[in-house]
Each structure stands twice: as C-alpha cells, then as structure tokens.
Amino acid sequence: MIRKLMMLLAMSLTTIPAMAADRLIVNTDSRESVSLNGTWHYILDPYETGFYNYRYKERSEGDPEAYWNRPVTKHRSERREHGYRAPYTLEVPGDWNSQDDTFTYYEGTVWYQRDFDRPQLGKNQRVFLYFGAVNYEAHVYLNGKKLGMHKGGFTPFNFEVPRDLLKEKDNFLVVKVDNKRHPDEIPTINTDWWNYGGITRDIKLVMTPDNFIQQYEIELDPAQDILTAKQENRFRISGNVTLDKAASSGAVTLAIPELGVEQRYPVTGSRLEFDLELEDLQLWSPKTPKLYNVSLTYNSEELADNIGFRKIETSGKKILLNGEPVFLRGIAIHEEIPQGVRRAHSEADAEQLLGWAKDLNANMVRLAHYPHNEQMTRLADKMGLLVWSEIPVYWTIDFGNDAVLDKAKAQLKEMIARDHNRASIVIWSVGNETPVSPVRTGFMKSLIDTARSLDDSRLISAALEVHYNPETNRVDDPLGAYTDIVSVNEYLGWYGGTPDMCRTANWEVAYDKPLFISETGAGAKSGFHADRETRWSEEYQQWYYEEQIKMLKRMPDNYSGVAPWILADFRSPKRNHPLYQQGWNRKGLIDEQGHKKKAFDVLKAYYGEIEKDADQ
Numbered sequence: 001m002i003r004k005l006m007m008l009l010a011m012s013l014t015t016i017p018a019m020a021a022d023r024l025i026v027n028t029d030s031r032e033s034v035s036l037n038g039t040w041h042y043i044l045d046p047y048e049t050g051f052y053n054y055r056y057k058e059r060s061e062g063d064p065e066a067y068w069n070r071p072v073t074k075h076r077s078e079r080r081e082h083g084y085r086a087p088y089t090l091e092v093p094g095d096w097n098s099q100d101d102t103f104t105y106y107e108g109t110v111w112y113q114r115d116f117d118r119p120q121l122g123k124n125q126r127v128f129l130y131f132g133a134v135n136y137e138a139h140v141y142l143n144g145k146k147l148g149m150h151k152g153g154f155t156p157f158n159f160e161v162p163r164d165l166l167k168e169k170d171n172f173l174v175v176k177v178d179n180k181r182h183p184d185e186i187p188t189i190n191t192d193w194w195n196y197g198g199i200t201r202d203i204k205l206v207m208t209p210d211n212f213i214q215q216y217e218i219e220l221d222p223a224q225d226i227l228t229a230k231q232e233n234r235f236r237i238s239g240n241v242t243l244d245k246a247a248s249s250g251a252v253t254l255a256i257p258e259l260g261v262e263q264r265y266p267v268t269g270s271r272l273e274f275d276l277e278l279e280d281l282q283l284w285s286p287k288t289p290k291l292y293n294v295s296l297t298y299n300s301e302e303l304a305d306n307i308g309f310r311k312i313e314t315s316g317k318k319i320l321l322n323g324e325p326v327f328l329r330g331i332a333i334h335e336e337i338p339q340g341v342r343r344a345h346s347e348a349d350a351e352q353l354l355g356w357a358k359d360l361n362a363n364m365v366r367l368a369h370y371p372h373n374e375q376m377t378r379l380a381d382k383m384g385l386l387v388w389s390e391i392p393v394y395w396t397i398d399f400g401n402d403a404v405l406d407k408a409k410a411q412l413k414e415m416i417a418r419d420h421n422r423a424s425i426v427i428w429s430v431g432n433e434t435p436v437s438p439v440r441t442g443f444m445k446s447l448i449d450t451a452r453s454l455d456d457s458r459l460i461s462a463a464l465e466v467h468y469n470p471e472t473n474r475v476d477d478p479l480g481a482y483t484d485i486v487s488v489n490e491y492l493g494w495y496g497g498t499p500d501m502c503r504t505a506n507w508e509v510a511y512d513k514p515l516f517i518s519e520t521g522a523g524a525k526s527g528f529h530a531d532r533e534t535r536w537s538e539e540y541q542q543w544y545y546e547e548q549i550k551m552l553k554r555m556p557d558n559y560s561g562v563a564p565w566i567l568a569d570f571r572s573p574k575r576n577h578p579l580y581q582q583g584w585n586r587k588g589l590i591d592e593q594g595h596k597k598k599a600f601d602v603l604k605a606y607y608g609e610i611e612k613d614a615d616q
C-alpha cells in the first residue's frame with residue numbers, strides 16, 4: 001500500500017501529461033478570451049534552483065522554495081531566497097534576448113510570473129490557458145498547482161484550468177521557460193539561427209461553453225476534379241467539426257452568407273462531417289485572394305473565420321493551382337524583425353515581412369525553418385501569398401530515436417491543426433537538409449505519412465541537398481521518392497566556386513516531379529561596395545543573383561519555382577566574420593536597418609517578368 005502511494009505521488013510530480021495536439025483549440029481570436037499579454041515578472045534561474053532542491057530532485061508541489069509558489073514571508077525571521085518584483089520584468093509576447101542585455105546570449109531557464117483576476121464566468125463555462133508559443137520547454141503552474149508542460153518552440157498549446165483553482169483576485173500564474181538546446185530535441189543543438197527564448201507569442205485565457213467546437217476543417221473537396229468543377233460551375237466543399245466531447249443533442253450551424261449557405265447539422269457523437277455543393281464559388285489565388293466569412297455556431301458559441309477555397313496539386317512535372325500551372329516566385333523568411341534584433345510576433349510585424357515579400361513581386365513565401373506565428377499565415381491568406389510551412393527537423397536530428405520521432409510528429413500535428421483552414425498554405429515541409437541514410441529516410445517518410453494522414457489537401461515536401469558535379473548536378477536523395485515536389489537547396493557560386501560556374505551547370509532530377517529550388521543565396525554586407533569578385537560586397541551578391549537567374553532560365557521543364565535565401569539578414573551565432581557578419585547571416589536581400597541591397601532589384605525584376613506572363 002505504501003509503495004503504491006509513493007508511486008502515485010511520484011507520478012503526480014513528474015508525469016503531468018504533455019498536451020496532445022488533438023486537444024488544441026483552434027481560432028482562439030474568435031472566442032471569448034482575456035489577454036494575459038503585458039508586463040510579467042521574471043527570475044533568471046540558470047541553475048534551476050526553483051525547480052530542483054539541493055539534491056537535484058524536483059521540488060514537491062508545496063515546497064515554499066519552489067518558484068511556482070508565491071513567496072510569502074509571515075515573519076521577518078523567515079528565510080526566503082526568491083521573489084517576483086520590479087524592475088525584473090519582461091514584456092510578453094516577446095523573446096527575452098532583445099529586452100535586456102542580461103539576456104542577449106542567455107540559454108536556460110527563466111521563470112515568468114504575473115497575477116490576474118478571474119474573468120466573469122457563466123455557469124458552465126470552462127477556462128483554458130492558451131499559448132501561441134513558448135521556446136522551448138514550458139512548465140505551467142497556477143496557484144501552486146501544475147497545469148502541464150509542453151515542448152516545441154513554435155507551435156501553440158493549451159491547458160484547461162480547473163474552475164475551483166481560480167480565485168476571484170490575484171491568481172498566481174508562473175511559467176518556467178527553458179530554451180536549452182539538446183541533442184534529442186527538435187530542433188537539435190545545431191542550427192543556423194539564433195535560439196531566441198521566452199514566451200514569444202500571445203498568451204490568453206480562453207472561455208468556452210461546457211462543450212464546444214475544438215477543431216474544424218472546411219475546404220474545397222480535395223477529391224474533386226477542379227477543371228470539371230469550374231466547367232460545370234459546381235464546387236464541392238467538404239468539412240468536419242470536432243467537439244471537445246461526444247454529445248447526442250444540439251446542432252452545429254454553418255453559415256457562409258455570401259454563398260447563401262445556412263445549414264444545421266444535428267450532433268451525434270464528437271465529430272460530424274458534411275459536404276456542400278455550391279455554384280459561383282470564387283476560388284482563392286494570389287491574384288484574387290478571395291476569402292469568405294464562414295461561421296460555425298454550437299452551444300451559444302459562434303466561431304467566425306475567413307476562409308479561402310483553392311486546389312493545389314501536381315500533375316507530372318507541374319504544380320497546379322486551381323487546375324492551372326503556377327510558378328512559385330518565392331522568398332524565404334525567418335520569423336525575425338532585423339531592425340529590432342528580435343522575434344516577430346504581431347500583425348504589424350507580419351505586415352512588414354510580407355509587405356517586403358510583395359514588394360519583391362513574390363507570390364510565395366517559405367516560412368523557414370519552423371511554423372511562424374498565426375498572424376503571418378492569416379495575413380498571407382489576405383495578401384494572396386502562397387505559403388510553405390515547415391517543422392524544425394533541421395540538419396542532424398537524432399533520427400534513430402523513436403522518442404525524437406514522436407516529438408517531431410507532435411510539432412507537425414500542432415502546425416497542421418492550427419492552420420488547416422489557411423488557403424495560403426500549400427506545402428507542409430517535414431524538414432530541411434537532413435543527411436541521407438536509411439534511418440533518416442525512414443524517419444522522414446514516417447513524418448510524410450503522418451502529414452498525409454492529417455491533411456490530403458496540400459503538397460508535402462522537404463528541402464533536400466544536391467550532389468554538385470561539374471558535368472551535371474544530380475538531385476537523387478531517396479526522400480524525393482516520397483515528397484510531392486522535389487525541393488533542393490543549392491548555393492552554386494557561394495558554397496564552392498564563384499557565380500560564373502552557373503554558366504555551365506546542368507541539372508538532373510531522378511524523379512518525374514516538379515522541381516523547386518527551396519534555397520539559393522549569397523552573403524553581402526550592406527553598404528560594402530567593391531568589384532563583383534569581392535566576397536561580401538553587394539556587387540558580389542548582385543552578380544550571384546544575375547548568374548543564378550540565367551541558369552534558372554535554362555532549367556529543365558520541371559522547374560516550378562524558387563525561394564532564394566533570404567528576405568532579410570538574421571542573427572546567427574555561427575556567423576563570426578568580424579567585419580562582414582558580426583553574428584549575422586548576411587544573405588538577406590534587405591539589411592538589418594531595413595535597407596534593400598542591390599540584389600533585391602535583380603530578383604524583383606526577374607519575378608516581375610514572370611508575373612507579367614502569368615495568369616495567377
């Protein structure tokens with residue numbers, strides 16, 4: 001008996017369940033909520049003293065020295081060694097690195113704390129604590145009780161808050177955030193970007209009815225032949241709704257007023273599926289990014305969304321959007337505002353980044369190398385930018401480790417769950433430049449299968465590497481057999497050789513599929529001018545783009561798009577040239593002040609030419 005009790009106790013301390021992606025609540029902007037953004041207290045805790053005792057055991061729940069407990073001193077003789085108070089504050093959302101010099105290079109644990117009052121709650125209303133993202137590992141405590149933990153720095157998660165835990169005033173909310181890198185996490189220890197830590201995206205309390213719509217997917221039926229649909233002016237919309245729990249009464253109402261849709265679907269169980277046949281549907285495309293107001297109502301909660309309908313597919317060597325060939329005039333973007341040396345998180349940030357992409361005449365963005373915040377994909381829907389969204393399975397992951405595969409799958413599921421209704425997203429990428437081996441290909445194939453099982457309305461890819469060869473550059477990574485498009489990062493003229501090598505380069509792909517150049521680029525220090533053979537000069541970068549573009553124009557007929565690396569200079573601890581880099585990856589077409597380098601106009605002109613002749 002005693003053993004059993006001890007086991008139970010141990011479980012309650014260490015095995016608080018991590019959130020499963022299928023419990024994610026979507027479209028929180030449209031739900032009743034209270035923002036918890038703002039100024040939070042923090043404790044910087046590199047030794048994790050608030051979490052482990054001096055024997056390095058996790059502290060027990062009621063331990064007064066645990067940093068999740070409010071430090072209360074009842075008598076002046078009492079010893080207290082932690083506390084939350086000004087001036088130790090951080091703004092949320094936001095990375096910690098950019099907010100105070102103490103944090104510039106910090107990687108480790110920071111405790112965040114704030115108080116909040118209980119919102120007005122209806123009789124059966126439930127409360128969830130929702131995070132847009134926390135990098136990387138978050139342990140969440142309310143009034144001394146652990147709500148849960150989550151790993152993965154770029155995807156959302158939520159925990160239910162038991163109502164009896166909420167006090168009317170001064171609820172003590174603590175989040176332990178740890179961004180240390182580990183070999184068995186996703187990403188792993190080696191990346192070419194800065195590992196910004198913190199509560200990097202919005203945090204809020206979300207209030208729902210007792211039972212509610214947790215997820216929904218409304219899309220153009222992927223199985224329908226789009227050319228026939230257009231010809232006959234009969235479009236099939238398919239959809240599904242997942243409730244938080246099974247119910248046997250009530251109904252979900254779907255309304256798309258502009259299309260005259262108002263349908264009531266009685267609920268039996270926790271999931272319902274529906275089909276609609278519609279006329280005169282205006283399809284979403286970069287040229288006409290038409291979004292419809294869609295609403296779903298259940299149990300007094302109305303969820304409003306703006307949804308576009310489009311079909312993306314491949315046919316032989318072409319990518320087709322709404323049945324017509326589309327060329328992807330792309331640009332890669334990190335989720336970073338260079339002028340602030342910080343992570344991007346707001347709508348204004350998204351406007352800056354996607355606005356720059358538009359200015360380049362792009363119709364597509366590769367959101368590298370991890371899922372970006374929801375403002376980005378929602379704005380891409382509105383602006384008419386096609387999106388590649390990726391999980392950070394980057395370089396050398398611990399491919400032989402099943403637990404690591406589970407972590408990658410969790411991030412993949414969360415990415416897809418949050419953004420399933422975004423028409424702009426046309427490609428899910430399961431990784432970048434992973435080194436070829438049977439174990440790695442098995443790992444990646446398993447991710448591809450998972451993505452397909454969750455979403456059959458998009459293309460799946462991964463950025464691969466190329467074997468350079470003086471005769472012919474061959475793209476034959478075995479993973480190409482499983483992706484819908486073959487995507488390749490190539491740097492001919494930057495990594496190895498000079499740009500003139502592009503003149504004689506030939507390309508061959510082992511698969512009868514569209515070829516997408518998912519990266520190409522060269523570094524330039526903005527304002528450094530020299531002859532074009534001088535590395536790091538803007539002229540070298542310009543020359544690189546000129547030669548690359550000439551080569552791209554000679555590509556075989558499977559060439560379906562390109563997303564050069566990268567829109568703007570970004571922070572990377574791997575980039576240590578004292579004159580030209582100073583901790584920045586300088587392959588941006590825009591510098592850290594927001595100024596365009598010479599190569600920007602070269603790419604812009606190329607895209608302008610293609611756009612002129614394109615229907616979409």
Ligand code: GCB
Nearest residue numbers: 192432433489519565585587
């Ligand atoms: C790559 C990586 C990207 C790097 C880039 C570079 O191939 O995918 O993350 O930042 O090259 O600048 O070398």
